[in-house]
Amino acid sequence: MRGRRQFLMNTGALGLGIAANAGLPTSGSAAVEPHAGIAPLAAAGETPPAASGPAPMLATVLNRALPAVTLLSIRHAGGRETLGVKFDDGVLDVAQAAGLLGLSAPLTLEELLREGTWSQVEAVVAGTRSANLSQALVQENSITYGRLFSNPGKIVCVGLNYRKHAQEVGMPVPKVPVLFNKFNNSLAAHNTTIRLPPRDVSYKFDYETELLVVIGKHARNVSEADALDVVAGYCTANDFSARDLQLETGGQWMIGKTLDAFAPIGPYFVSAARVGDPNNLKIETHVNGEVRQSSNTNDFIFNVPQVISYISRHFALEPADIIYTGTPQGVILGMPPDKRVWLKAGDQIVSTIEKVGRLSFTLA
Numbered sequence: 001m002r003g004r005r006q007f008l009m010n011t012g013a014l015g016l017g018i019a020a021n022a023g024l025p026t027s028g029s030a031a032v033e034p035h036a037g038i039a040p041l042a043a044a045g046e047t048p049p050a051a052s053g054p055a056p057m058l059a060t061v062l063n064r065a066l067p068a069v070t071l072l073s074i075r076h077a078g079g080r081e082t083l084g085v086k087f088d089d090g091v092l093d094v095a096q097a098a099g100l101l102g103l104s105a106p107l108t109l110e111e112l113l114r115e116g117t118w119s120q121v122e123a124v125v126a127g128t129r130s131a132n133l134s135q136a137l138v139q140e141n142s143i144t145y146g147r148l149f150s151n152p153g154k155i156v157c158v159g160l161n162y163r164k165h166a167q168e169v170g171m172p173v174p175k176v177p178v179l180f181n182k183f184n185n186s187l188a189a190h191n192t193t194i195r196l197p198p199r200d201v202s203y204k205f206d207y208e209t210e211l212l213v214v215i216g217k218h219a220r221n222v223s224e225a226d227a228l229d230v231v232a233g234y235c236t237a238n239d240f241s242a243r244d245l246q247l248e249t250g251g252q253w254m255i256g257k258t259l260d261a262f263a264p265i266g267p268y269f270v271s272a273a274r275v276g277d278p279n280n281l282k283i284e285t286h287v288n289g290e291v292r293q294s295s296n297t298n299d300f301i302f303n304v305p306q307v308i309s310y311i312s313r314h315f316a317l318e319p320a321d322i323i324y325t326g327t328p329q330g331v332i333l334g335m336p337p338d339k340r341v342w343l344k345a346g347d348q349i350v351s352t353i354e355k356v357g358r359l360s361f362t363l364a
Contacts, residue, residue: 056349161326168334190266295328
């Protein structure tokens, strides 16, 4: 494993696998323009009907997408959360390095996505190397992880989006994506502790490991063929759920999904260039070391391009919006009633997605 000195000698823009001037598009560039030619939605693996009207067009792409890179959030004393770039032998603290160098740089992932300032991060990496700022490279096991997202414009969630999951809960396969939402109060970091509400509020707690899609460009009426072009990257997430509130209060899914810290995400944001195909990733959940969910995103009913296209027909998606894409079979709700043992204080949940990362949190 390389040490800090070797990192500073060998790591610059090229050390990240970055081409020169590979900036992230700003929120005003590479927008997907409205058009009438989007094909009607079909489930994953099915052929959509032919579209009518003119062929869809993308606005000129002024900047390139993010390179193959893994980012995280560092929580500092006092609660400040800032951007980090992950390397094999440590994490570059972008805020600290930028401050020491006197350079401007995005201090959070949301800022990076909205302002399209990846070239500034490249400059900080190169400046760190040139100035031998070894103090800006920290060991990952020494940091406290912060929230990757604290103020996304939208948290869109898709329900019943795996075929085997729909079967296990006894519900028909949806004809269109089932959408609901979470609010920002639910956002939490890797290694967080979720403090459960009193029993008279809720007690039927369940896990839902999900692939999180992170939007990197403005998109409205985007076609399925162009949908992945608006994706900045992916995260491992858990749509932690209170099933009694979700299903026993008149069908208000949202109330059972957005209690405080019910949306842990992390530890990493992995760029789309590094992940590749999001529709063929192994996905698992462990509870206290026991495998509960083990599946693959190839069981999606509506794959990532279809979900993005469908959402964007109804409202615009913006940089730093995030989409929970549904959970596979294996949830507690899918078990026979006499076999359901709801999660409780002291349980540890681990959500893992191939190429994206391992998210862990504890209940209290």
